[in-house]
Amino acid sequence: MLNRTKIAILSAVSNLIWFILTFIWNRQRIAPxxxxxxxxxxxxYLLVLVVGFLVLDALSxxxxxxxxxxxxxxxxxxxxxxxxxxxxGHATKTFRWVFFLSFLVALVLLVxxxxxxxxxxxxxxxxxxxxxxxxxxxxxxxxxGL
Amino acid sequence: xxxxxxCISNNIRTLRFMANEMTQQQLADxxxxxxxxxxxxxxxxxxxxLELAFAITRVFGKTLEEVFSYDEE
Numbered sequence: 001m002l003n004r005t006k007i008a009i010l011s012a013v014s015n016l017i018w019f020i021l022t023f024i025w026n027r028q029r030i031a032p033x034x035x036x037x038x039x040x041x042x043x044x045y046l047l048v049l050v051v052g053f054l055v056l057d058a059l060s061x062x063x064x065x066x067x068x069x070x071x072x073x074x075x076x077x078x079x080x081x082x083x084x085x086x087x088x089g090h091a092t093k094t095f096r097w098v099f100f101l102s103f104l105v106a107l108v109l110l111v112x113x114x115x116x117x118x119x120x121x122x123x124x125x126x127x128x129x130x131x132x133x134x135x136x137x138x139x140x141x142x143x144x145g146l
Numbered sequence: 147x148x149x150x151x152x153c154i155s156n157n158i159r160t161l162r163f164m165a166n167e168m169t170q171q172q173l174a175d176x177x178x179x180x181x182x183x184x185x186x187x188x189x190x191x192x193x194x195x196l197e198l199a200f201a202i203t204r205v206f207g208k209t210l211e212e213v214f215s216y217d218e219e
Contacts, residue, residue, distance in 0.1 A: 002182055081179040083192050142182075145152070145191030 003068050004084070005142045010060040012135035018052045019128045026124075042120040049124060053131055087141035091134045098133040102126035152193040156214045159188050161206045177201040 026045040033041050106122035140146065162168040170184045177184075177198060186192035187202075194202070203213045 079180060081183050082195050082198060083179070083183040083186060145186065
């Protein structure tokens with residue numbers, strides 16, 4: 001299995017675990033809150049979620065590359081080429097489309113009067129799904145070909 | 147995971163063998179890509195750019211048609 005596939009798998013799994021943990025934490029946190037404070041609490045949650053994803057993605061890459069370096073590989077000096085850029089292009093496209101469609105669903109939920117809590121829940125899933133979509137595209141790209 | 151084959155087939159493996167059993171890494175270094183990309187091209191998992199295709203043919207001293215072929219199906 002390629003290092004880039006390992007990074008993608010580790011990032012996807014850690015992102016999913018982070019989402020579940022923060023989701024449970026947020027549900028307990030927002031239960032007694034109402035009004036304007038609730039919107040702010042959701043804002044904090046989404047910020048924690050996104051920053052957590054970014055940190056976990058970086059840590060996944062550092063971990064895999066460090067292990068690879070210790071096993072005698074090139075580690076961070078591993079170069080990228082046209083195939084990496086090709087797969088990255090597809091992954092970015094997947095991210096963009098999933099984010100766009102999920103955000104659209106979130107907006108539809110908001111305008112149909114389901115409440116802004118539902119909108120924020122949908123927004124949280126938008127962040128998760130677009131990120132997972134991107135990592136899955138990386139895995140498919142490197143293991144199966146696009 | 148099942149491999150998605152491209153329409154481009156090639157005989158790079160045979161040509162490497164005939165060129166003093168050149169390794170994938172050696173070919174990758176000569177054309178400026180990673181070994182994984184050469185592996186993917188050989189296995190039909192990735193269609194190389196024209197630049198890379200020409201670079202590969204130049205290493206073996208062949209024409210594009212002698213190395214790559216397009217399978218219409």
